[in-house]
Amino acid sequence: MLNALGFSTLDAKVFIYIAKLGPLSNEDIANRLGITFEQLNPILEELTKKGVITSTLKNQRVYSALSFEDLLNEFIKLEINQAEEIRMNHQKLISTWKNLTRIT
Numbered sequence: 001m002l003n004a005l006g007f008s009t010l011d012a013k014v015f016i017y018i019a020k021l022g023p024l025s026n027e028d029i030a031n032r033l034g035i036t037f038e039q040l041n042p043i044l045e046e047l048t049k050k051g052v053i054t055s056t057l058k059n060q061r062v063y064s065a066l067s068f069e070d071l072l073n074e075f076i077k078l079e080i081n082q083a084e085e086i087r088m089n090h091q092k093l094i095s096t097w098k099n100l101t102r103i104t
Helices: 009-021 026-033 037-050 068-088 090-100
Strands: 053-057 061-065
Touching (some): 009 037, 009 061, 026 037, 026 061, 068 090
Antiparallel strands (some): 053 061
């Protein structure tokens, strides 16, 4: 399911750990998953960019995740928006396709 949202396997594991275990530091996440900070930090940045996790800085940076329900709602909105965009451009897409497939 998370792969359909553009998550790699490791992205999904990180998200699930944060979502299930609550706010965690990058040290906690790395230790629990047995990965290095070099592997983890780009994932945390990407998940933050996607808006599915947030970070707060107290004594150390801690990461929190959207609820699974909110994540599903975001996925639904994305799919609806993509379908609407295709619907709005239907004629243009058909016309472009026909022009590309003309045999001269």
